[in-house]
Each structure stands twice: as C-alpha cells, then as structure tokens.
Amino acid sequence: MIDLTQMGQQAQAAAQVLAQLDTATKNQALLAMAAELTAHTEQILDANARDLAAASDQPAKFTDRLRLTPARISDMANGLKSVAALPDPTARIDGGFTNAAGLSIIQKRVPLGVVGMIYEARPNVTVDAAGLTLKSGNAVMLRGGKEALQSNLALTQVLQTALTKVGLPAQAVQLVADPSRALANEMMHLTAYLDVLIPRGGAGLIQAVVNTATVPVIETGAGNCHIYVDQTADLEMAKAIVVNAKVQRPSVCNAAEKLLIHQAVAADYLPALAAALQAHGVALRGDEAARAIVPNMAAVTAADWDTEYNDLIMAVKVIADEDEAIAHINRHNTKHSESIITNDYASSERFLNQVDAACVYVNASTRFTDGEQFGFGAEIGISTQKLHARGPMGLAALTTTKYQIRGNGQVRE
Structure with a gap:
C-alpha cells in the first residue's frame, strides 16, 4: 500500500x-x-x-x-x-x-x-x-x-x-x-x-x-491553437507553416487546430491550403463560406471551435478582417499559442498585442512553443494562466x- x-x-x-x-x-x-x-x-x-x-x-x-x-x-x-x-x-x-x-x-x-x-x-x-x-x-x-x-x-x-x-x-x-x-x-x-x-x-x-x-x-493548458492567414500573406509561406503546425505531430498541445483565412484571399488560397493538408490525411471541417470554396469539407459545428482535436482534423473559417480574427481567437482559444501569417507590419503588431495567449507568433509555426525550442533545455509544462508563470x-x-x-x-x- x-x-x-x-x-x-x-x-x-x-x-x-x-x-x-x-x-x-x-x-x-x-x-x-x-x-x-x-x-x-x-x-x-x-x-x-x-x-x-x-x-x-x-x-x-x-x-x-x-x-x-x-x-x-x-x-x-x-x-x-x-x-x-x-x-x-x-x-x-x-x-x-x-x-x-x-x-x-x-x-x-x-x-x-x-x-x-x-x-x-x-x-x-x-x-x-x-x-x-x-x-x-x-x-x-x-x-x-x-x-x-x-x-x-x-x-x-x-x-x-x-x-x-x-x-x-x-x-x-x-x-x-x-x-x-x-x-x-x-x-x-x-x-x-x-x-x-x-x-x-x-x-x-x-x-x-x-x-x-x-x-x-x-x-x-490544452492547446486549441489557431493560425490566421491575413490578406497580405505569402501563399507558399502560409502553406508551409499551416502544414507544419497541423501535421508534424498532431497529438501535441502546440499543434494548430483551427485555420482562419481572410475573405480577400480565401478563394485563391484556400483550395491550395486545403489540398496540402488533405494530402497529409487531414480531415477538414469548414464553415459555410469555406465549404463554398472547398466543397469536400465536412460541415463545422459550434462545438468544433472549442475543441482540441489532438488528431489530423482541422476546422476552417473565412474571416472578414483582422478584428474578427482576433475576437474569434480570444473567444475560443485556450490561451496557448496563436499565429498570424502576414506581410503587413501593422497587422502583425496588432495581432501580437491584442491576442490573449501565452505565445503569439508572426510568420511561424505554433509548434515552436516548447521549452527546448525556447532554450530552456526542457519544460515542465506550458502554463496558460497569468500568475507566477506563463508559457513554456x-x-x-x-x-x-x-x-x-x-x-x-x-x-x-
């Protein structure tokens, strides 16, 4: 005993x-x-x-x-x-x-x-x-x-x-x-x-x-992590980051679970992003606007926005502008890791300053939220609270x- x-x-x-x-x-x-x-x-x-x-x-x-x-x-x-x-x-x-x-x-x-x-x-x-x-x-x-x-x-x-x-x-x-x-x-x-x-x-x-x-x-914290593809994002950069964040190791907390994409580039970018993800076996669930562009997506549910999949599943939402992206993330995220892909400096600064999360990225994969990657040797956990410690x-x-x-x-x- x-x-x-x-x-x-x-x-x-x-x-x-x-x-x-x-x-x-x-x-x-x-x-x-x-x-x-x-x-x-x-x-x-x-x-x-x-x-x-x-x-x-x-x-x-x-x-x-x-x-x-x-x-x-x-x-x-x-x-x-x-x-x-x-x-x-x-x-x-x-x-x-x-x-x-x-x-x-x-x-x-x-x-x-x-x-x-x-x-x-x-x-x-x-x-x-x-x-x-x-x-x-x-x-x-x-x-x-x-x-x-x-x-x-x-x-x-x-x-x-x-x-x-x-x-x-x-x-x-x-x-x-x-x-x-x-x-x-x-x-x-x-x-x-x-x-x-x-x-x-x-x-x-x-x-x-x-x-x-x-x-x-x-x-x-659990990791309901988002990547937001801004209207100024480079498509090839976006594709590489989104695939890495979702596919490299989908079972861990710093894997991306949600893809948000600006409506101005959704018609041009989303088919290529979806094809790249689906080539790696990712099952996509989209909102109405996303499914109008990529019809083979399953329909997203309200519960999906708050779900950490830890699997080859990703929910997709077409976003009107950065303000909507930030509001959506702050409403549904777990305060873990969030990323924006953009070539606009003002947009990146707004995202860095307004998104409420332990780690906020510009033009990089959420998979870097890790004690070893931060130079800590290892980590005992990734804190998503605000008292005593936050992040890796x-x-x-x-x-x-x-x-x-x-x-x-x-x-x-």
Missing part, C-alpha cells in the same frame, strides 16, 4: 538537501541521469512495449504520446545534458538595495520545495520533470497515467539509480506507483508536503485538478524569491 504522507516526508527531506547543493553537484547528477538512460535503453523500451501492448486498442494519437523509441530516449538524455548546461536559477540575485534604515536587502532565487506532477500517458514528462526540478533545487513527486505505468516505473528506477551513484537521495524523484483516482485525489490535497501541483495532459485532467486540488496549482516553464518558473536582510543593530522606531 502506498503511503503518500511518507512519500511527502521523504520528498521534503530530499528537497532540503537539494536546496543546498552547488551547481556543479547538480550538473553531475543530471549527467549521471543522462548516462543511465542511455545505458538502460533496452530495459526502458521493454517496459514501454508492455504499456503499448496493453494500449493496443487506443487511437494513434494516444499511442504516439505513449511510445518510446531509441531516438526519443536519446532526446530525453540530451535534454538532461542541455539542462545541465544552463545557468543555475538559484545562483541568481534579482536585485538589491539599502533602505533608509541602513539595512542591506537582496532578493534572490530559491527553490519552490516539493513539486507534484499529475500527468497522462507521456513518459517523457517523467524525465523532463526530474531534470528541471533537480537543477532548480526541488524534489518531485510524480503521478503518471496508468497506461504508462511500466514505462514510468522503469524511468524512475533509472533516475533514482543515477542519484544514488552521485550520493544524492533517491527520494528526490519519486513515482506514485498506484495510478488510481483515489490516490490522485489524495495527492491533490497533500498540502502539508507539496508546495505546488502541476497537471499536464488533456483538458479533462487539467480541469479536474484545478477544481479539486487544495494544493496550489499551476494550470498547464523552464528552470526559472520552478523558483520563487526570498529577501535576505543584513543589518548592524537596527531597530524600528
């Missing part, structure tokens, strides 16, 4: 050790983790194969997130090496001053403490979370989905072995090996031990955690601040 209270106590003890580590020791641990992942690739793949076999009746978009390959394990190891190469956020001083009483006051970065993660069938999250929390001086308690249990157990064992080899507590990275909902619910209320809880997965999981947890939550969450997002005040006998009058 799993005792979450005991796990929380062990995590707190480990966090106290990690908070005092110097950067060199943390980097040594990260490189040891990377080496263990590489050395145990076959063991990890065997565990993942058992998960995949049990999930054989699941759709491809699900198994794509679940599947590990030698290349993906190598990418996880390289991610740990990248995190090791990054500056240590806890070595940073944000500012300092002397007040009127002569007190020397500095504001420095410190770890959050113990980070909890509840996530679905994404084994890479186990490694990304372990690496980022360790470098930022935090312990982590992980609760992955039942479909990835064998993979997560194997990965956690490998990571804990690496920690032990460099003399650090294995409990710095712990996995809740019972993925039952009852235990997840208990974890959401582990306020005595968890400093923050980060859900990562579909909209249902995220909202369940946000609505249930008493532990402070950083909300990471790297090392700095896993720290808070502490004021340290030095005096020489001052008393307040």
Whole structure:
C-alpha cells in the first residue's frame, strides 16, 4: 500500500538537501541521469512495449504520446545534458538595495520545495520533470497515467539509480506507483508536503485538478491553437507553416487546430491550403463560406471551435478582417499559442498585442512553443494562466524569491 504522507516526508527531506547543493553537484547528477538512460535503453523500451501492448486498442494519437523509441530516449538524455548546461536559477540575485534604515536587502532565487506532477500517458514528462526540478533545487513527486505505468516505473528506477551513484537521495524523484483516482485525489490535497501541483495532459485532467486540488496549482493548458492567414500573406509561406503546425505531430498541445483565412484571399488560397493538408490525411471541417470554396469539407459545428482535436482534423473559417480574427481567437482559444501569417507590419503588431495567449507568433509555426525550442533545455509544462508563470516553464518558473536582510543593530522606531 502506498503511503503518500511518507512519500511527502521523504520528498521534503530530499528537497532540503537539494536546496543546498552547488551547481556543479547538480550538473553531475543530471549527467549521471543522462548516462543511465542511455545505458538502460533496452530495459526502458521493454517496459514501454508492455504499456503499448496493453494500449493496443487506443487511437494513434494516444499511442504516439505513449511510445518510446531509441531516438526519443536519446532526446530525453540530451535534454538532461542541455539542462545541465544552463545557468543555475538559484545562483541568481534579482536585485538589491539599502533602505533608509541602513539595512542591506537582496532578493534572490530559491527553490519552490516539493513539486507534484499529475500527468497522462507521456513518459517523457517523467524525465523532463526530474531534470528541471533537480537543477532548480526541488524534489518531485510524480503521478503518471496508468497506461504508462511500466514505462514510468522503469524511468524512475533509472533516475533514482543515477542519484544514488552521485550520493544524492533517491527520494528526490519519486513515482506514485498506484495510478488510481483515489490516490490522485489524495495527492491533490497533500498540502502539508507539496508546495505546488502541476497537471499536464488533456483538458479533462487539467480541469479536474484545478477544481479539486487544495494544493496550489499551476494550470498547464490544452492547446486549441489557431493560425490566421491575413490578406497580405505569402501563399507558399502560409502553406508551409499551416502544414507544419497541423501535421508534424498532431497529438501535441502546440499543434494548430483551427485555420482562419481572410475573405480577400480565401478563394485563391484556400483550395491550395486545403489540398496540402488533405494530402497529409487531414480531415477538414469548414464553415459555410469555406465549404463554398472547398466543397469536400465536412460541415463545422459550434462545438468544433472549442475543441482540441489532438488528431489530423482541422476546422476552417473565412474571416472578414483582422478584428474578427482576433475576437474569434480570444473567444475560443485556450490561451496557448496563436499565429498570424502576414506581410503587413501593422497587422502583425496588432495581432501580437491584442491576442490573449501565452505565445503569439508572426510568420511561424505554433509548434515552436516548447521549452527546448525556447532554450530552456526542457519544460515542465506550458502554463496558460497569468500568475507566477506563463508559457513554456523552464528552470526559472520552478523558483520563487526570498529577501535576505543584513543589518548592524537596527531597530524600528
């Protein structure tokens, strides 16, 4: 039987050790983790194969997130090496001053403490979370989905072995090996031990955690992402960006789900864009104006505008102007990633400033919303809220601040 209270106590003890580590020791641990992942690739793949076999009746978009390959394990190891190469956020001083009483006051970065993660069938999250929390001086308690249990157990064992080899507590990275909902619910209320809880997965999981947890939550978002093709857009650029954003990896949260196109170019551009998407197997659902131009589209429903497909499906809408595009996006998006394709500077600036999302692009694919692509080494999630952190969450997002005040006998009058 799993005792979450005991796990929380062990995590707190480990966090106290990690908070005092110097950067060199943390980097040594990260490189040891990377080496263990590489050395145990076959063991990890065997565990993942058992998960995949049990999930054989699941759709491809699900198994794509679940599947590990030698290349993906190598990418996880390289991610740990990248995190090791990054500056240590806890070595940073944000500012300092002397007040009127002569007190020397500095504001420095410190770890959050113990980070909890509840996530679905994404084994890479186990490694990304372990690496980022360790470098930022935090312990982590992980609760992955039942479909990835064998993979997560194997990965956690490998990571804990690496920690032990460099003399650090294995409990710095712990996995809740019972993925039952009852235990997840208990974890959401582990306020005595968890400093923050980060859900990562579909909209249902995220909202369940946000609505249930008493532990402070950083909300990471589902991605109902849009691309708006402006009337000044270059068609070939638009085609390349739209296809990449939808097709490269449709099961992830930064894939584009909606295509908006200006009415002035819809008749000329939409047939070419639709053909390029359909050539990659994308099923299109259009509004009345879009279907008048490309009749083989299915009819869009009202629910489609708010749906994250995570699949080769895209809804299409013909837009009167940029104001309508921005209003539509702000009404239906999940505050994740939005893009405009345009050759008009004023239009790009208006879009950047008025669209409410964590990441807003001009002439680029939404697929770049990613911690590694932003130079963070990896990410613990993509925050779509506005407090504490927003966008891809790297090392700095896993720290808070502490004021340290030095005096020489001052008393307040």
